[in-house]
Amino acid sequence: MKSASLNSGATDGSLVDVVRGGYCVGCGACAAVADPPVAMKFDRFARYTPERVSAARGTASEQVCPFLAGPNEDVLAAQQFGELGGGHDARLGWYQGLYAGHALERRHRDEGSSGGLTSWLLAELLHRGLVTGVIHVRPLEENGRPRFAYTVSTSIDMVAANAKTRYYPVEMSEVMAHVRATPGRYVFVGVPCYVKAVRRLMRDDAVLKERIVYALSLFCGHMKSGRFAESLAWQMGAKPDDWKTVDFRRKLSDRPASSYGFAVQPHDGAAESVTPMGKLEGYDWGMGVFRLSACDYCDDVVGETADASFGDAWLPAYVNDSAGTSLVIVRHPELQQLFVEAGRDGRIALDASSVDDMVKSQDASFRHRRTGLAYRLWLKDKKGQWRPTKRVQADASHVVPIYRLIFRYRMFMSWSSHLVFAIARDMKMLPVYTLYVRVLARLNKSLVGLSRSPRFSRRG
Ligand SMILES: Cc1cc2nc3c(=O)[nH]c(=O)nc-3n(C[C@H](O)[C@H](O)[C@H](O)COP(=O)(O)OP(=O)(O)OC[C@H]3O[C@@H](n4cnc5c(N)ncnc54)[C@H](O)[C@@H]3O)c2cc1C
Ligand code: SF4
Ligand code: SF4
Incomplete structure (x- = not known):
């Protein structure tokens, strides 16, 4: 770095x-x-x-x-x-x-x-x-x-x-x-x-x-974005705009601290519902949806x-x-x-x-904001686009091809999640979003798997 x-x-x-x-x-x-x-x-x-x-x-x-x-x-x-x-x-x-x-x-x-x-x-x-x-x-x-x-x-x-x-x-x-x-x-x-x-x-x-x-x-x-909360609440049956509040970090006494739940409080006085975050599409922080x-x-x-x-x-x-x-x-x-x-x-x-x-x-x-950031800044400079001055220098020489792919794919996952959820919301069809995220997650998992193989993690 x-x-x-x-x-x-x-x-x-x-x-x-x-x-x-x-x-x-x-x-x-x-x-x-x-x-x-x-x-x-x-x-x-x-x-x-x-x-x-x-x-x-x-x-x-x-x-x-x-x-x-x-x-x-x-x-x-x-x-x-x-x-x-x-x-x-x-x-x-x-x-x-x-x-x-x-x-x-x-x-x-x-x-x-x-x-x-x-x-x-x-x-x-x-x-x-x-x-x-x-x-x-x-x-x-x-x-x-x-x-x-x-x-x-x-x-x-x-x-x-x-x-x-x-x-x-x-x-x-x-x-x-x-x-x-x-x-x-x-x-x-x-x-x-x-x-x-x-x-x-x-x-x-x-x-x-x-x-x-x-x-x-x-x-x-x-x-x-605020759509993250909506996407989780919708998967638990509360339509967008149809809930009172949410708790992103409900502690679950039978699980490790990192496996917390998501809670939705409906407007109509109905009981609050709580689901382990890991059961909801888009929960994986590494994918970076929204x-x-x-x-x-x-x-x-x-x-x-x-x-x-x-x-x-x-x-x-x-x-x-x-x-x-x-x-x-x-x-x-x-x-x-x-x-x-x-x-x-x-x-x-x-x-x-x-x-x-x-x-x-x-x-x-730290990986995303040091190695990944250096690569993203390098991409911006390569395209001749304006970008902010950061404490990390633009550099791609230290990023092996599989990581270049992963860093690009992560930007794509974030960017496309905003658009696909907007379409799902307009169509009032949650599966448009959840199926899309499931496909994204599968590909993400394959890329991460490949990055761990010695064949792909060596410098080219
Ligand atoms: C967007 C986001 C990303 C985070 N990412 C990480 C991470 O990657 N790694 C990590 O270790 N921790 C992360 N945190 C912090 C972590 O989730 C806890 O907030 C932190 O550990 C403090 O816990 P606590 O029990 O001491 O706080 P609490 O006693 O629960 O108090 C939290 C305080 O933060 C305030 N607060 C909550 N959300 C916001 C917000 N969006 N902006 C300003 N103030 C707010 C609350 O009003 C409250 O005063 C993140 C927090 C946010 C908001
Ligand atoms: S710019 Fe950095 S500090 Fe600010 S919200 Fe994004 S990751 Fe957090
Ligand atoms: S200060 Fe900069 S980052 Fe913050 S809202 Fe204004 S333009 Fe956006």
Whole structure:
């Protein structure tokens, strides 16, 4: 793998290049600047995109976009944490502490996706008066779209009610307008590119800089369009637009933590239904159905610019505990102290972890976002198309032919899943989608099988 902070190949682009090129993740940062020239819309593929973008250069919106030129993750993280000492790893960024553990207080572990340490920390920050509001994601239970949105929680009960991972697009412009209008001390929670965008927003915005006192990240494999939720709910009998809410991460007590369930709550008061995710078409995270195309051009897996990052400890020592265990990378010294104290006082269970374990737990993501990204950037350069500057250099020389095929096939699976589901939805015929995904999965399995054979995995 070649990794570097500087890269040729790409040139500075504009918001139009980001949106037209399929690099927009829909974060809403460009619409979260003061007096925004753009507004976010939820499109027909259930993704957020900005409206009214222009090719104008040097605008505030352009400065904050995580896919445009400006300080990258290395620079932003060095500004935040570089002077603090501690450890550093090229894949995890700076760190004061690396842990695996779970919450013992309240019901954060039961109510969370993994060990509930994200919600535990958010509650602890509120409890100690270190923040007055938590910017995170809540379900919207009204009919229609979207189904989840950023919100501000101001009590521990609200934090608990809004726990759980939401594999669903959200945008930050509305909640940032609220933060601007409402004095307080806030903690922001987001996936890595959102935290990067918030760091960039805070650079030029004195109000946000003063009010957002911590930023936390979730590790991130990729983001799905809103159709992912619909596709799973539909397979369980709830037609699109005909359910109240879903839970992507229902813990199943008789299975490992990685074999979680999917739950659908219908609108009509009927009982909630729960199915192991592995029984639903499109569950395989490696296939990347409904993946946003921007995620194919991302090189931050753990949220290197965040004060603390949280992931799933699907490692041999923890995965068989169905109650769930969190991985935590702590970068901010005050948060490090909170974790150490709470571990010592028996309020959370905390084991020291290692760089190797953290990286091993996200092995597939690092492969996709290092080797795979280098190859995808090379493909873009070969076609002479604009693409964002990344910390990984465009390169195909290290990718054997079978992996080239796999990386291309993965892009095809994501791209085509959006289209085929739209057709199935218009025709009101779910099998159009499920049969298609079954065929995709079979071919994917064959390709992965071939890649493991010595005959195909050698350099050509
Ligand atoms: C799109 C996505 C992809 C992910 N991919 C990986 C991965 O590849 N590997 C991995 O180890 N972990 C991944 N995670 C993180 C993982 O699913 C858990 O969220 C994490 O381990 C924290 O668990 P917890 O029990 O500590 O969190 P909880 O206590 O359940 O709290 C989760 C917090 O995150 C907030 N939240 C949920 N969804 C979002 C969202 N979309 N945007 C912003 N805030 C949100 C909630 O409101 C809540 O405050 C991903 C999360 C998301 C949203
Ligand atoms: S990635 Fe975010 S900031 Fe960039 S264009 Fe899309 S919504 Fe705007
Ligand atoms: S994979 Fe990267 S670009 Fe996609 S949502 Fe996650 S952090 Fe953002």
